Amino acid sequence: MSSASNKFGLYLHIPYCAAVCPYCDFAKTANFTGDVSTAYFSALKRQLELWLAASARAGLLKDGISSVFFGGGTPSLFAAELQPIMRLIASFLQPGAEVSLEANPDDLQAEKLAIWRDIGINRVSVGVQTFDAAGLKVLGRTHDGGMAADRVAAAMAVIPNLNVDLIYGWPGQTEASWAQDLSRVVAMGVPHLSLYCLTFEGKTPLGRQAQRGVVKPPPESPIVAAYEAARTLLHAEGYDHEEVSNWAKAGYSCAHNWLYWQDQSFIGVGAGAHGYLADPNGPGIRYAYPRNDRLFSKSTLDVNGLVDATLDEVASGLGAEIDPDRDMDTWLIELLGSGLRTTRGIDFGTALARCRKKWQPTLVAGEAVKTGILAFTTDGRLLLRSDEWFREAGWAVEVLRSCVDI
């Protein structure tokens, strides 16, 4: 196990899906052939080589890579295609590094599971969303509930470190159906759960249907009730509620998630991928690739000039956009936004020192400290009480207002 000081992550985006779900706003396309994905994988490997070389030159790889995440899209469409990348990163991985792959239930066949295990994938995150037939229809999924349950069980037998994603708040969902979804994953002994409230993203077919009034997003109260039902059941079943959307059995925390929630660096490579390079003396660098997969593959055609480049030069040379307006306030609001909704909170003493600020609570923040909604630990961490994680954005702003320049 790696210690808190030597985390460094790698996110690789695979933007291909067998079919596109109407609610999904991630960088993805179902419009590809074998040639298109082959070109994409070779671009991904080439760009990763450049990122690794620049990271090594910047001294970021001294302790190696602590976690890798193949996200999508649907990385599980592929198996042997991932091997060249796994070979490339093998010598950089810390002992026991977590290597996750996002999967659709449809792809969890025995042959693929064996290949993933053999090439070093040691964690699988399966997007089940729901086992309910009506819900699967609303969400445009291609699996049925029984098949998803069978495939998840088969996958856990090969790769036991497994997460299931479920979605609540879909139009037509009932309390009983949500309770059934939860009890099903609990009964299966799934060790990590990500429970997401459906967002109606403006640019998606479902979002547009909601704008036109064709589908009706549920009101807030059943959504809050669904969240509370999950909190109560999963607490009773021995899951730790680690972050607003994530629950884990002991020993099954997702190291890669914690890296995002605790201001640690990660390189992101691929169409639509984001990366973050932390800087102990400043706001760090955030960059994002354009979302188009073919543009991504093309951007690798002429990159020989980048062999001795710095990390910023690699990012811009590969067509990623670096956020030019970051300052310490941006850094602090991001830290609060991601850290306050976790069980570990944030290292507030260090954060204030870095931003040259002091704690001068607003009336609301002062009252929240008195009532225990906000709490300071003896080692200088700031925690938000877990029943308020749902409203973390508001609390982050309140805490930010309470941090004044020295």
Ligand SMILES: C[S@@+](CC[C@H](N)C(=O)[O-])C[C@H]1O[C@@H](n2cnc3c(N)ncnc32)[C@H](O)[C@@H]1O
């Ligand atoms: C990018 S998807 C990739 C996983 C995989 N392709 C799948 O669909 O099973 C990761 C997860 O994000 C969640 N997600 C995607 N769009 C969402 C939305 N609009 N609202 C809530 N959750 C969403 C789903 O739970 C999904 O499993």
Ligand code: SF4
């Ligand atoms: S939810 Fe998963 S399968 Fe559906 S479009 Fe998004 S990435 Fe693809």
